[in-house]
Amino acid sequence: MTRVFASLIAHETHGFNRFPTTIEDFKRYGYAVDDEVRQGLQGDSGWGGLFEVAQEFDWEVVHPLSAFCMPSGPATNETFESMWSIAERSLLQDGPFDAVLWFLHGGMMCEGVDDPEGEVIRRTRKIVGSSVPVAVWLDIHANVSPEMVSLADIICGFHTTPHIDLNDTAIRAARLLQRTLAGEISPVTYSVHPPVLAGIDHGRTTDPDAPIPRMLQRAEEFQESDPALLDVSFFSGFPFCDTAVTGASAIVVSDGLHDACEALAEEFGDEIWASRDQVTIDFVTMDEAVDRTESDSDKVGPYLIGDFSDTPHGGGYGDAPNFLRTLIRREVPGAVFGPMWDPGVVDDALAAGPGADIEVELGGHSDPTHGGAPIETRAHVVSVSQTGDFVHKGPFSEGVPGSMGPSARLNVDGVDVIVVKQPDAIYDREQLRLFGIEPEAMNVLVFKAYNHMRADFEPICRGLVYADSGGIFNFEFARFDYSKIRRPIWPLDQIDQAEGETFRAHTNY
Numbered sequence: 122m123t124r125v126f127a128s129l130i131a132h133e134t135h136g137f138n139r140f141p142t143t144i145e146d147f148k149r150y151g152y153a154v155d156d157e158v159r160q161g162l163q164g165d166s167g168w169g170g171l172f173e174v175a176q177e178f179d180w181e182v183v184h185p186l187s188a189f190c191m192p193s194g195p196a197t198n199e200t201f202e203s204m205w206s207i208a209e210r211s212l213l214q215d216g217p218f219d220a221v222l223w224f225l226h227g228g229m230m231c232e233g234v235d236d237p238e239g240e241v242i243r244r245t246r247k248i249v250g251s252s253v254p255v256a257v258w259l260d261i262h263a264n265v266s267p268e269m270v271s272l273a274d275i276i277c278g279f280h281t282t283p284h285i286d287l288n289d290t291a292i293r294a295a296r297l298l299q300r301t302l303a304g305e306i307s308p309v310t311y312s313v314h315p316p317v318l319a320g321i322d323h324g325r326t327t328d329p330d331a332p333i334p335r336m337l338q339r340a341e342e343f344q345e346s347d348p349a350l351l352d353v354s355f356f357s358g359f360p361f362c363d364t365a366v367t368g369a370s371a372i373v374v375s376d377g378l379h380d381a382c383e384a385l386a387e388e389f390g391d392e393i394w395a396s397r398d399q400v401t402i403d404f405v406t407m408d409e410a411v412d413r414t415e416s417d418s419d420k421v422g423p424y425l426i427g428d429f430s431d432t433p434h435g436g437g438y439g440d441a442p443n444f445l446r447t448l449i450r451r452e453v454p455g456a457v458f459g460p461m462w463d464p465g466v467v468d469d470a471l472a473a474g475p476g477a478d479i480e481v482e483l484g485g486h487s488d489p490t491h492g493g494a495p496i497e498t499r500a501h502v503v504s505v506s507q508t509g510d511f512v513h514k515g516p517f518s519e520g521v522p523g524s525m526g527p528s529a530r531l532n533v534d535g536v537d538v539i540v541v542k543q544p545d546a547i548y549d550r551e552q553l554r555l556f557g558i559e560p561e562a563m564n565v566l567v568f569k570a571y572n573h574m575r576a577d578f579e580p581i582c583r584g585l586v587y588a589d590s591g592g593i594f595n596f597e598f599a600r601f602d603y604s605k606i607r608r609p610i611w612p613l614d615q616i617d618q619a620e621g622e623t624f625r626a627h628t629n630y
């Protein structure tokens with residue numbers, strides 16, 4: 122029987138978020154060991170795809186760890202080492218393994234480890250040796266390091282943003298592993314990393330003219346004439362990681378060393394460069410966003426606004442109140458805002474209960490210079506949830522149980538505000554229904570969210586726009602004090618492609 126090691130360590134780190142990420146944060150969001158991994162296996166998570174392939178080919182999968190955490194500041198060294206030690210013990214004691222599949226995000230930063238994902242693969246390779254194929258599953262927002270590429274046989278990244286193909290990505294990787302074990306293929310991964318800090322429309326795939334859908338189409342055509350092409354992935358990079366390998370990249374997996382596939386990787390690298398300033402979404406000021414909701418009021422459904430720069434899904438603090446201030450000042454009717462991270466206000470709301478009025482100093486506690494000072498007012502508690510538990514029904518994380526934790530719905534000067542005890546984003550209609558809000562019936566939805574909310578909300582909304590409230594998930598990169606990223610790099614440096622360094626790598630261990 123084929124014996125496969127698989128584990129997940131996934132964190133998207135905002136290098137300029139001042140709160141370090143600890144093992145307790147992972148345990149609060151999505152941490153499972155051994156049998157718990159299989160018990161928690163529901164919906165689109167990556168694990169489902171692996172187990173589907175495992176069943177088909179009669180694999181025995183050893184899965185010591187699945188650790189996911191909401192984006193936040195750099196992980197402490199202890200956190201990284203405690204997760205690695207669980208994987209290491211299993212790699213040493215539960216083997217020998219025929220193959221390895223690592224589920225990694227690719228956008229992690231850790232105090233004391235420059236390239237955490239590269240380090241995981243390097244340490245894994247050291248234990249399993251050179252004869253065991255290693256596949257890596259990555260988020261589309263990964264900063265792929267040349268070392269990861271040189272040490273892995275197979276790298277497969279998501280093909281969608283919003284990310285709705287986590288299981289499918291695992292199936293791609295696992296099938297390639299199976300074909301490798303069967304002796305059908307000898308996978309070689311090629312990568313090209315042009316000097317682009319954030320590329321390919323930040324990974325979006327909702328517009329067919331965006332770079333990723335175009336390149337996927339090109340890969341399909343290539344594969345028809347050259348079956349040596351096994352798989353492709355494109356990574357936007359996660360620009361808030363201050364590391365030497367931060368940036369966009371293209372990956373091509375071929376059957377053996379293959380010049381045409383290497384050339385295809387080069388072509389995709391050039392395409393990442395050529396499309397570097399193509400953006401398929403609208404960014405406006407907060408007041409312009411409110412203006413748009415008014416001018417489009419004859420259409421059906423709510424207007425969706427991304428308070429993107431404060432979204433915890435990108436490492437924002439999730440407590441910037443400036444957009445709420447704008448909604449109150451503009452007296453926007455039927456507006457929902459959130460989720461606002463404010464543990465003190467949640468505690469007060471839960472203690473007071475529905476129907477009560479409470480004095481609040483809402484939000485703005487993490488860093489008032491990024492999104493405003495607290496709003497001092499009297500709020501009405503509409504409803505509360507002790508657990509915040511729900512199950513995703515939209516396409517993003519469909520079927521996966523979620524939790525907003527203890528949380529409440531407040532009426533704050535005429536605006537419905539969801540307040541939470543831990544930073545969170547809204548991306549599923551169930552998160553509003555939990556509080557008795559029917560999203561379809563509302564006028565304006567302002568969420569601390571970026572891309573993922575589109576999967577479930579865009580079909581019911583009359584419009585979509587993004588506005589910057591001053592948070593740290595902000596694309597004016599010049600405001601960040603980078604020290605480790607390679608320079609020059611676009612757009613921090615207005616350079617030609619040849620002026621910056623393009624990294625290239627291929628499987629070579």
Ligand SMILES: [Zn+2]
Pocket residue numbers: 260261262284
């Ligand atoms: Zn992502």
